[in-house]
Amino acid sequence: MSVGYRIHAIKVSTKREIRSTLYGVGIYVVLALIFLISSYVFVNSTLRSVADAGIQALTNPITSPLFVSVGLAATYLGLCSSLSISRDRDLGTMEVLFYGPVDSISYVLGKYFHQLLAYLVILVFSLINFYAISLVTNVGFSIDILSIMFLSIFLTSCMVSFGILLSVSTRRVIVSVVLFLALVLFFLVFSMVHTWIMSIAGQNLTPTMVYVRVILDNANNFIKWISPVDYFLRGMSAVFRQDPGGYALSILSSLIYSLVLLSLSVGMFQRKGVRR
Amino acid sequence: MIETVRLTKKFGDLTAVDSLNLHVEKGEIYGFLGPNGAGKTTTIMMILGLLPPTEGEVRLFGKRISEDYFNIKRRIGVLAEVQYLYEEMTALEYLRFFGQLYQVENVDQRIKETLGRVNLYDRRNELLKGYSRGMKQKLGLARALLHDPELLLLDEPVSALDPYGIKEVRDILLEENAKGKTILISSHILSEVERICHRVGIMNKGRLLAEDTMAELRRRLTEEVELTLELEEEREEVVAALRELPFVVGVSSNGKQITVKTRADQDYRGQVSATVSRHGGVVIDLRRHEMSLEEAFVTITEKNLSLLTKEGPAA
Numbered sequence: 001m002s003v004g005y006r007i008h009a010i011k012v013s014t015k016r017e018i019r020s021t022l023y024g025v026g027i028y029v030v031l032a033l034i035f036l037i038s039s040y041v042f043v044n045s046t047l048r049s050v051a052d053a054g055i056q057a058l059t060n061p062i063t064s065p066l067f068v069s070v071g072l073a074a075t076y077l078g079l080c081s082s083l084s085i086s087r088d089r090d091l092g093t094m095e096v097l098f099y100g101p102v103d104s105i106s107y108v109l110g111k112y113f114h115q116l117l118a119y120l121v122i123l124v125f126s127l128i129n130f131y132a133i134s135l136v137t138n139v140g141f142s143i144d145i146l147s148i149m150f151l152s153i154f155l156t157s158c159m160v161s162f163g164i165l166l167s168v169s170t171r172r173v174i175v176s177v178v179l180f181l182a183l184v185l186f187f188l189v190f191s192m193v194h195t196w197i198m199s200i201a202g203q204n205l206t207p208t209m210v211y212v213r214v215i216l217d218n219a220n221n222f223i224k225w226i227s228p229v230d231y232f233l234r235g236m237s238a239v240f241r242q243d244p245g246g247y248a249l250s251i252l253s254s255l256i257y258s259l260v261l262l263s264l265s266v267g268m269f270q271r272k273g274v275r276r
Numbered sequence: 277m278i279e280t281v282r283l284t285k286k287f288g289d290l291t292a293v294d295s296l297n298l299h300v301e302k303g304e305i306y307g308f309l310g311p312n313g314a315g316k317t318t319t320i321m322m323i324l325g326l327l328p329p330t331e332g333e334v335r336l337f338g339k340r341i342s343e344d345y346f347n348i349k350r351r352i353g354v355l356a357e358v359q360y361l362y363e364e365m366t367a368l369e370y371l372r373f374f375g376q377l378y379q380v381e382n383v384d385q386r387i388k389e390t391l392g393r394v395n396l397y398d399r400r401n402e403l404l405k406g407y408s409r410g411m412k413q414k415l416g417l418a419r420a421l422l423h424d425p426e427l428l429l430l431d432e433p434v435s436a437l438d439p440y441g442i443k444e445v446r447d448i449l450l451e452e453n454a455k456g457k458t459i460l461i462s463s464h465i466l467s468e469v470e471r472i473c474h475r476v477g478i479m480n481k482g483r484l485l486a487e488d489t490m491a492e493l494r495r496r497l498t499e500e501v502e503l504t505l506e507l508e509e510e511r512e513e514v515v516a517a518l519r520e521l522p523f524v525v526g527v528s529s530n531g532k533q534i535t536v537k538t539r540a541d542q543d544y545r546g547q548v549s550a551t552v553s554r555h556g557g558v559v560i561d562l563r564r565h566e567m568s569l570e571e572a573f574v575t576i577t578e579k580n581l582s583l584l585t586k587e588g589p590a591a
């Protein structure tokens with residue numbers, strides 16, 4: 001019986017939050033910014049290089065702007081998650097919910113599904129946008145794009161769970177936001193540096209750089225499991241390798257990652273309580 | 277309905293609530309009193325399961341809240357001292373959200389009734405950020421009543437209201453109680469508590485010092501009773517006769533007005549009146565000064581008196 005009540009509480013709170021998001025301007029401003037930035041990337045990378053070279057053979061010309069688009073959207077929603085719980089605690093509205101039939105599991109899952117639904121809205125607009133771009137520029141709309149878009153739902157799931165965990169862990173909104181941005185930036189920079197250093201041939205490295213490379217590679221073995229971005233990158237890589245098994249594994253590991261982080265969030269939430 | 281057993285909450289070295297044994301019976305209005313920092317809100321938060329106790333337990337409707345969390349929460353209505361609202365919503369949207377959360381049947385009809393009771397129905401489409409403190413408090417009460425709960429926990433329910441609003445809320449609470457609802461009120465407006473509560477519990481420094489009906493509290497706190505008589509005309513022999521009565525502690529007179537202090541073990545008004553008549557006096561007014569809840573509260577909390585023993589005050 002309590003499962004039914006819990007599902008009901010999740011549905012009602014998700015509905016209230018998504019309604020508030022859709023009636024607000026924030027999501028549309030972010031959508032417009034995402035389209036502008038991804039279009040800029042598309043024009044400046046793919047189209048300009050085609051114009052310069054006269055002809056180019058590209059299997060996935062929309063990949064770069066699409067990657068930028070889903071990356072920005074997932075980061076934005078992760079950011080929203082990172083401030084959602086600490087803001088509710090700060091405003092006191094969380095306490096009022098807990099006077100009634102809402103428990104820590106339904107509350108945390110309500111926040112999670114709200115952000116995921118918001119992402120689906122963004123995804124629908126993105127799909128229309130990229131389909132329109134492919135029609136206008138005649139670059140083609142491959143199944144890979146749809147695969148990446150589907151995969152991005154799980155990237156968002158990881159980002160949102162990560163944001164929720166940070167929001168539960170901190171009491172102040174500003175701390176959660178700064179922590180979220182700093183960690184995502186760290187993961188991105190780390191991933192780029194790691195990729196770069198691993199791409200250099202061993203004989204071209206100084207002994208110090210070899211040492212740094214070993215340290216970074218060992219650190220990567222740990223970070224790749226805690227960085228939400230890495231789960232998406234592994235899935236993208238599977239799409240490009242045409243590896244359905246790797247693709248499915250990336251989705252499964254994203255789901256496990258989300259589940260672990262959400263469970264940690266619920267545990268931490270129960271320990272911290274709902275009071276301001 | 278509410279039972280706490282040795283309920284204790286410690287924050288580091290500070291004991292906010294100390295071995296609290298609280299009993300609120302079904303159908304009663306219970307006044308939960310105490311000065312600021314006495315531990316009342318901490319207790320209410322523990323009753324609601326929002327703060328875990330350090331020791332002891334809470335039982336609501338005979339069960340621990342963890343045994344039947346959702347069903348218990350659906351049977352409680354809560355009004356906090358400060359109203360935390362979704363200010364971007366209208367009152368209608370706000371109550372509709374909570375109506376859905378509590379799965380209230382005929383929710384729109386119920387919202388109409390509840391908002392009507394707190395006189396906010398005409399303001400139902402206004403954004404909550406434009407509401408005054410008093411309106412927010414009344415909306416909070418409407419939310420607490422919306423799902424027709426069996427138990428109401430109200431923390432300072434009238435603190436932001438004008439006298440008209442206070443009367444409105446008092447009438448609503450009495451109506452709810454007449455329907456069989458149990459109500460726990462924590463308030464500093466002692467005159468209101470005295471008017472509507474069947475029993476009161478007084479907390480100080482985390483401990484429950486007294487828990488009884490007002491009449492019983494008065495009886496146990498009062499050592500002397502003051503009677504004020506007004507006679508038709510001044511009579512010295514009446515004053516002298518009153519002084520001779522064995523239960524009289526002191527007498528003072530000011531013309532036709534006489535003040536008699538008696539022991540508090542029983543009501544001596546009849547004997548005082550008869551003595552006056554026997555000595556040719558005519559009583560045109562006789563008043564007994566009763567200890568108010570405010571006086572009882574101040575006496576108990578200032579002296580930190582524990583009245584939880586069966587007989588009389590004990591420090």
